[in-house]
Amino acid sequence: MNQPDRPLQHEVTLLELVDRVLNKGVVLSGDITLSVAGVDLVYVGLRLLLASAGTVERLQDSDETRLLAPAASSR
Amino acid sequence: VSSALEARREQSLGTCWYLYGVVPASSAPDERFDWPSVTATGQVDVLGEGTLAAVVTPAPAVDFDQPGLDAHLQDAAWLESKIRAHEQVLERVLAHSSVLPFRFCTIYRSEESVRGFLRERRAELEAALGQLAGRVELGVKAFADRKRLAHRLGSGVQDEGLGEGESGGRAYLERRLAEQRSADDLERVALELVEAWHEELMAHAAAGTFLRLQTPEASGRPDDMLMNAAYLVEANDRGFIDAVAALRGEYEALGIVFELTGPWPPYNFVPDEAGTG
Numbered sequence: 088m089n090q091p092d093r094p095l096q097h098e099v100t101l102l103e104l105v106d107r108v109l110n111k112g113v114v115l116s117g118d119i120t121l122s123v124a125g126v127d128l129v130y131v132g133l134r135l136l137l138a139s140a141g142t143v144e145r146l147q148d149s150d151e152t153r154l155l156a157p158a159a160s161s162r
Numbered sequence: 163v164s165s166a167l168e169a170r171r172e173q174s175l176g177t178c179w180y181l182y183g184v185v186p187a188s189s190a191p192d193e194r195f196d197w198p199s200v201t202a203t204g205q206v207d208v209l210g211e212g213t214l215a216a217v218v219t220p221a222p223a224v225d226f227d228q229p230g231l232d233a234h235l236q237d238a239a240w241l242e243s244k245i246r247a248h249e250q251v252l253e254r255v256l257a258h259s260s261v262l263p264f265r266f267c268t269i270y271r272s273e274e275s276v277r278g279f280l281r282e283r284r285a286e287l288e289a290a291l292g293q294l295a296g297r298v299e300l301g302v303k304a305f306a307d308r309k310r311l312a313h314r315l316g317s318g319v320q321d322e323g324l325g326e327g328e329s330g331g332r333a334y335l336e337r338r339l340a341e342q343r344s345a346d347d348l349e350r351v352a353l354e355l356v357e358a359w360h361e362e363l364m365a366h367a368a369a370g371t372f373l374r375l376q377t378p379e380a381s382g383r384p385d386d387m388l389m390n391a392a393y394l395v396e397a398n399d400r401g402f403i404d405a406v407a408a409l410r411g412e413y414e415a416l417g418i419v420f421e422l423t424g425p426w427p428p429y430n431f432v433p434d435e436a437g438t439g
Contacts, residue, residue: 108266117268132236138257
């Protein structure tokens, strides 16, 4: 398949990546997947690298009990 | 029976299968590439199953199964390297094939479990891949300095309706109201602009969606982000890129900057339900 030229930036910001690979893409198919709490944990883990006010708000909105649940879920 | 036994054997060997994405078997990369991957060994395997193929890496269960995974989720350096590897593998696949990107840390406990998933969900996966065939995701962001934009748009009304000699509470209140109206006006104008841009770009896209706006700290740009959107476009059609270039030319005078990113694996255009259940 031909690609468009990459006029596009090469050094993708981590936030740009994280928003896509953690919040989008096909979900819930694996034997192990990240739960919502796990995704929040990743944002917490990356907070210094992301430094996003939007992310912090999102975390404040999230249910605290959910944050205490196991990060990864398996079935 | 044998597959269940094998699954148990693989589990006891401490290997799990990290799934990056699913591709049509007809355009899948050759089996086994030594790409940068989520593991130190760098191995990426392509598991063909009928019309579909899974792009995977056999990975140590100690890292990707519980409790090891939970511990890693709090390690920023580990996370960043794995997130970047996930994206890099998918980008390499995207150069050769349509790809259905899976979410970070989608893991199977055996190769047979991956194959079983491809078999069981074949119809949905094929349908989702059909939507994405020959298409990639492009990101478009627009930035503006709101003060400059307000000035250029002539909507700075702070000085209107206030006489020279007016002062005190009412003047202050009126000025505040005027400022408020000004900010609302600007907000409305910005929304109208974003809608117009979106409509323009959708003429060259199969689908489009708005993403959450990023703060200046997150975007790395001092200006306000007015728009953050993703579009699903034909990989070999320059129409979309030309449309962005046209917007750049049209709005440069207003101090509005457009940023184009991609081509991305189409993370934002996978059906919500694909692969669930």
